[in-house]
Amino acid sequence: MRAAPKLADVLKALADPTRLRMVALLGSEEVCVCHIHTALRVPQPTASRHLSYLKRVGMVEDRRVGLWKHYRLRRLPDPAVQAVVDAARKAAGDSPGVARDCCRLVDAVRLIRSPIQTAPMA
Amino acid sequence: MRAAPKLADVLKALADPTRLRMVALLGSEEVCVCHIHTALRVPQPTASRHLSYLKRVGMVEDRRVGLWKHYRLRRLPDPAVQAVVDAARKAAGDSPGVARDCCRLVDAVRLIRSPIQTAPMA
DNA sequence: TCCATATATTCGTGTGTCCGAATATAGGAT
DNA sequence: ATCCTATATTCGGACACACGAATATATGGA
Numbered sequence A, B: 001m002r003a004a005p006k007l008a009d010v011l012k013a014l015a016d017p018t019r020l021r022m023v024a025l026l027g028s029e030e031v032c033v034c035h036i037h038t039a040l041r042v043p044q045p046t047a048s049r050h051l052s053y054l055k056r057v058g059m060v061e062d063r064r065v066g067l068w069k070h071y072r073l074r075r076l077p078d079p080a081v082q083a084v085v086d087a088a089r090k091a092a093g094d095s096p097g098v099a100r101d102c103c104r105l106v107d108a109v110r111l112i113r114s115p116i117q118t119a120p121m122a
Numbered sequence C: 001t002c003c004a005t006a007t008a009t010t011c012g013t014g015t016g017t018c019c020g021a022a023t024a025t026a027g028g029a030t
Numbered sequence D: 001a002t003c004c005t006a007t008a009t010t011c012g013g014a015c016a017c018a019c020g021a022a023t024a025t026a027t028g029g030a
Helices: A007-014 A017-025 A033-039 A044-057 A079-093 A096-111 B007-014 B017-025 B033-039 B044-057 B079-093 B096-111
Strands: A060-065 A068-073 B060-065 B068-073
Touching: A007 A017, A007 A044, A007 A079, A007 B007, A007 B017, A007 B079, A017 A033, A017 A044, A017 A079, A017 A096, A017 B007, A033 A044, A033 A068, A033 A096, A044 A060, A044 A068, A079 A096, A079 B007, A079 B079, B007 B017, B007 B044, B007 B079, B017 B033, B017 B044, B017 B079, B017 B096, B033 B044, B033 B068, B033 B096, B044 B060, B044 B068, B079 B096
Parallel strands: none
Antiparallel strands: A060 A068, B060 B068
16 A cells, blocks of 8 residues: 555545645655644644655655654656646645645745754854 | 535545546446446445535536436536546546446446337347 | 336434544654 | 653544435326
8 A cells, every 4th residue: 555555545635625735735845744734734743644644545755854754745656646646736736725835835944944953044 | 616616525526436436437428327326336325325416516417318317527617626537537447446337337328228218129 | 196217315323534632752952 | 861842643522424224206107
């Protein structure tokens, strides 16, 4: 299951509004949990749980960097299933809510620049 | 809601295995409920309920022909959302289960030719 | 009118899951 | 070792919904 998410799993994963926002927010570059829960304005356990769900299904992968944990979307082996994800991400991008999430993500990343340095530059 | 299904509604609709099979089965040509519940091997009330769900969301439309009721997929106004449906239909098409559904649908249509004549030819 | 067939709806039950709150674990710094 | 921060998990309750069974509605024909 971890390696090749089935279509049904992907659709169930995308059917939840919070997870859809997460998938829309995550691009090729990785984002850490604290940025996600800040951008989406959801409690940290909620963000963690949904990311855990997406990981279990095989849609994201994570990487530890010190205390932080970075998540990023996985490229799915089945191109037809990947196409569903792409279409959903594109459609979700039209939503003003997702646009706001992206803005807040940029702000969050700007504030907490990297796992190493906690303060903004200068 | 009826006119322009939102992305979230479409994803929730597709997240159910039975509805996904239905959407995969329904093409541009219309199919009546009896054929659907025969092809999918689900009880008639189940087929009716899910078709009702899809209609409420705005993904299908129906047409009465005597006792029969024919359903067909609707073209969605939002092209991005429509793309999600297309991708899901295409991905579902790879499933052997859906292939079997299609075969049974062809058989059913062959047996019950049209709303007017109940018996197969000759 | 009454009957037969196709479709729709209701009811009760079980299951899945989403959430908030609290707690647990992991890793780094001093 | 101890504390602090980031992340993960558990627990309980609430809610949505999918199903089987039974029943209701609608249409056509006698």
